[in-house]
Structure formats: structure tokens, C-alpha cells
Amino acid sequence: MGIKDQFQDKAQDLADKAKGSKDQASDRASQGQDEASERASQSKDDAQRAAQEQQDKFDLDYDA
16 A cells, blocks of 8 residues: 555545534534424423413402
């Protein structure tokens, strides 16, 4: 194996390693976005639930 082949192999190894790191970063970013979206949806549901509870309490106060 010549020096040229060694350098080409090393360059290919580094390129593969960089692609793997890029894929991992992309996966982590996607997972983070999914978690953030889920939390936002949950917060919206919690806010709607709290508003409904307040409305129900208000309605009970005036029904009595």
C-alpha cells in the first residue's frame, strides 16, 4: 500500500466519522424538537384545563 492509498483511506475514514457525527447531531436536534413540541402541547392543554376549571368555579359561584 502506497502513501497515496494511506492518505486516501485516512481521508475516507475521517469523512465517514464526520458523517456519523453529523447524523448523530441531526438525530439529537430532531429529538429535542419533538420534546419541545410535546412540552408546548402539554402546556397548552394545561392552560386550557386551568381556564376551564376557573370558568367552572365562576359558574358555580353565580349558580348558588
